[in-house]
Amino acid sequence: MTRALGLVGTIALATALVGGAVQAQTIKIGVNEPLTGAFAASGTYVVNGAKIAADEINAKGGILGKKIELVIEDNKSNPTEAAAVAEKLITSDKVPVLMGAWGSSLTLAVMPKLMEYETPMVVETSSSGKITTTGNPFIFRISPPSAVEAAAFKGIVDKLALKKVDFLVINNDWGRGTAEDFSKMMKDKGITIGLVETMDQGAQDMSAQLSKIKSSDSETVIVTTAVDQLTLIFKQAAALGLKKRIITTGGSQNPDQIIAQAGAAANGTMHLTTFLPWFPDKTPNPEATNYFITEWKKRGFEFAGCTESFRGYDGIRTAAAAIEKAGKAEPAAIKAAFWDINIKGLNGDIVFRKSGPEGKESGQSQPNVYLIEINDGKVEMKTL
Amino acid sequence: MSEFLQHLVNMLVLGGTYALLGIGLTLIFGIMNVVNFTHGVLYTFGAYIMFIVVQQIGLNFFLALPVAVLAGWLLGAAIELTLLRPLRGFDIDTTMLVMIGAWIAMQSGTLWIWGGVAKSVATPFPEAPLVLGPVSVSWLRLFVLAAAALLILVTYLLINKTSLGRAMRATFQDHDTASLMGVNVDMIYTSTFAIGSSLAAAAGALLGPVYVIFPQMGDLAAVKAFAIVILGGLGNITGAVIGGFILALAEELGAGYVSSGYRDAMGFVIIIAVLIFKPTGLFARAERVG
Numbered sequence: 001m002t003r004a005l006g007l008v009g010t011i012a013l014a015t016a017l018v019g020g021a022v023q024a025q026t027i028k029i030g031v032n033e034p035l036t037g038a039f040a041a042s043g044t045y046v047v048n049g050a051k052i053a054a055d056e057i058n059a060k061g062g063i064l065g066k067k068i069e070l071v072i073e074d075n076k077s078n079p080t081e082a083a084a085v086a087e088k089l090i091t092s093d094k095v096p097v098l099m100g101a102w103g104s105s106l107t108l109a110v111m112p113k114l115m116e117y118e119t120p121m122v123v124e125t126s127s128s129g130k131i132t133t134t135g136n137p138f139i140f141r142i143s144p145p146s147a148v149e150a151a152a153f154k155g156i157v158d159k160l161a162l163k164k165v166d167f168l169v170i171n172n173d174w175g176r177g178t179a180e181d182f183s184k185m186m187k188d189k190g191i192t193i194g195l196v197e198t199m200d201q202g203a204q205d206m207s208a209q210l211s212k213i214k215s216s217d218s219e220t221v222i223v224t225t226a227v228d229q230l231t232l233i234f235k236q237a238a239a240l241g242l243k244k245r246i247i248t249t250g251g252s253q254n255p256d257q258i259i260a261q262a263g264a265a266a267n268g269t270m271h272l273t274t275f276l277p278w279f280p281d282k283t284p285n286p287e288a289t290n291y292f293i294t295e296w297k298k299r300g301f302e303f304a305g306c307t308e309s310f311r312g313y314d315g316i317r318t319a320a321a322a323i324e325k326a327g328k329a330e331p332a333a334i335k336a337a338f339w340d341i342n343i344k345g346l347n348g349d350i351v352f353r354k355s356g357p358e359g360k361e362s363g364q365s366q367p368n369v370y371l372i373e374i375n376d377g378k379v380e381m382k383t384l
Numbered sequence: 385m386s387e388f389l390q391h392l393v394n395m396l397v398l399g400g401t402y403a404l405l406g407i408g409l410t411l412i413f414g415i416m417n418v419v420n421f422t423h424g425v426l427y428t429f430g431a432y433i434m435f436i437v438v439q440q441i442g443l444n445f446f447l448a449l450p451v452a453v454l455a456g457w458l459l460g461a462a463i464e465l466t467l468l469r470p471l472r473g474f475d476i477d478t479t480m481l482v483m484i485g486a487w488i489a490m491q492s493g494t495l496w497i498w499g500g501v502a503k504s505v506a507t508p509f510p511e512a513p514l515v516l517g518p519v520s521v522s523w524l525r526l527f528v529l530a531a532a533a534l535l536i537l538v539t540y541l542l543i544n545k546t547s548l549g550r551a552m553r554a555t556f557q558d559h560d561t562a563s564l565m566g567v568n569v570d571m572i573y574t575s576t577f578a579i580g581s582s583l584a585a586a587a588g589a590l591l592g593p594v595y596v597i598f599p600q601m602g603d604l605a606a607v608k609a610f611a612i613v614i615l616g617g618l619g620n621i622t623g624a625v626i627g628g629f630i631l632a633l634a635e636e637l638g639a640g641y642v643s644s645g646y647r648d649a650m651g652f653v654i655i656i657a658v659l660i661f662k663p664t665g666l667f668a669r670a671e672r673v674g
Binding site for chain 1: 386387390391394398495499500501502504511512513515520521522524525595596598599600601604635636638639640644645647648
């Protein structure tokens with residue numbers, strides 16, 4: 001019996017060693033995204049974009065002579081899970097760098113783990129200001145914080161003749177942060193802030209909030225949430241006969257999906273986005289944008305997902321560039337190398353600038369923000 | 385005032401489906417003494433049946449509804465025959481654990497088959513709402529309300545006017561005596577669970593097209609169903625119907641006039657209040673003790 005156990009142990013050990021040897025041939029990048037739960041659609045798009053980047057890099061021979069391997073884990077749209085997933089990726093899969101975690105609350109939950117294990121993470125989507133201002137030097141964000149979105153929006157505020165604005169935002173760090181940053185900017189512009197309504201991330205019925213907004217005296221509603229909830233809001237607003245101008249923020253709108261699912265209800269709505277897949281020639285990097293869109297379609301994914309998936313693509317390219325610059329797949333070297341990279345992202349150059357308290361700054365790149373409008377079921381670009 | 389009227393209309397539409405969710409659960413608890421944790425999954429299941437029948441097979445929306453109800457009935461009967469019948473006579477905790485296991489297994493199953501990304505179902509109703517003065521409501525939701533009311537009425541008639549219903553009520557009162565009087569208690573249990581399940585599936589089939597369909601959609605629905613059942617009293621069907629509307633009213637007015645951030649917390653607030661002040665439910669009759 002003892003001998004049998006010993007044999008099993010030896011085999012297990014041998015397998016582990018062989019397995020380890022095989023894995024050492026690749027460089028791992030941990031991907032911590034919501035593949036189920038409230039943000040499943042968005043997280044899945046980001047992961048599919050990430051896979052395009054990994055395949056492209058590997059087809060060109062990988063980095064440092066090795067192929068990259070994405071270790072993808074589902075954080076279930078749940079902050080507790082997101083932290084657990086980060087811990088698993090770092091301690092068990094031994095990834096030297098991560099990308100994640102889509103939502104601001106998810107990313108904020110992961111951040112202490114990054115400090116604990118001293119592993120850097122590319123933040124591809126989250127927009128809460130807190131992420132880069134609380135002094136976590138392992139954070140490198142390529143998405144715009146909501147204050148940057150608000151600043152970009154500032155230019156068009158006069159043109160839209162906004163007077164009084166209500167907010168309907170997702171009840172988490174992302175939504176509340178957006179309401180705060182946009183309110184501040186609008187108050188400076190002399191715009192009155194009316195209602196600030198919130199909704200749970202899993203809520204499916206926003207009729208009560210929309211009824212309240214319908215009877216307020218504001219002319220515009222700023223809505224911040226992910227695509228699934230947005231679609232429901234458009235349908236429910238139309239059903240309630242809400243006739244106000246709707247502007248969405250956050251860059252997770254997938255306007256095509258809104259057009260497809262909300263139909264006529266989507267007309268006249270405006271969206272602040274961070275990518276222009278409809279007008280590749282107007283993006284900062286048309287060649288890469290065209291490559292990405294062609295590859296996306298070739299894989300049979302819905303075009304609507306491009307507005308999200310490009311961030312997964314850029315995020316992995318950012319991580320890979322840092323690994324290459326570091327010359328080795330080690331967390332500390334990669335963290336240092338993030339400060340020296342300069343890559344052509346689909347939404348502008350990715351160069352990290354320091355943000356947050358001195359001595360423990362996070363990295364923040366400066367992506368572009370665009371305003372589009374849906375008219376007759378088509379996407380039109382507005383000048384900011 | 386117009387805002388208040390709009391909230392009331394929203395409450396009516398929402399309350400109808402809550403009532404439907406509640407009576408399925410209360411029926412099963414009342415007659416079988418089983419805490420049905422698969423209720424939410426059956427709700428999800430009904431919604432996915434709509435998705436398959438309407439979006440993938442391409443059948444008519446109105447034909448898909450009875451298909452979903454029937455599928456829920458069959459799945460409910462299958463759960464009762466394979467999981468609950470062998471556990472007859474075991475204590476309530478054992479069956480509760482098995483039902484929790486079934487819930488997790490079935491939810492993971494839907495995730496495995498359809499993935500985590502939400503699906504939507506096209507409906508034949510016009511997008512433009514029905515406008516009545518200051519109040520407007522979508523045709524789809526009106527239809528859902530009407531269908532829910534019809535299903536509640538059918539369930540009520542089934543229980544109060546048919547011989548099956550009489551046997552069910554007899555089993556509810558005292559299953560030993562009912563059994564001695566020639567009631568096939570096994571058959572009553574299977575029918576009860578199947579009917580309760582089909583009501584959950586019906587609620588999912590009706591609400592799936594209103595919202596979006598995803599594997600965890602049933603969790604929140606189940607929580608609300610439990611709130612409604614506690615509110616109305618365990619096993620009390622009329623209580624569940626009224627409880628459904630009270631919950632909808634609390635959510636609407638809570639979100640409208642208190643804080644929208646706590647909308648889904650209203651159900652729990654009600655549960656706590658009811659458990660403190662009237663633990664047998666708002667509509668419980670005086671019971672004989674001992």
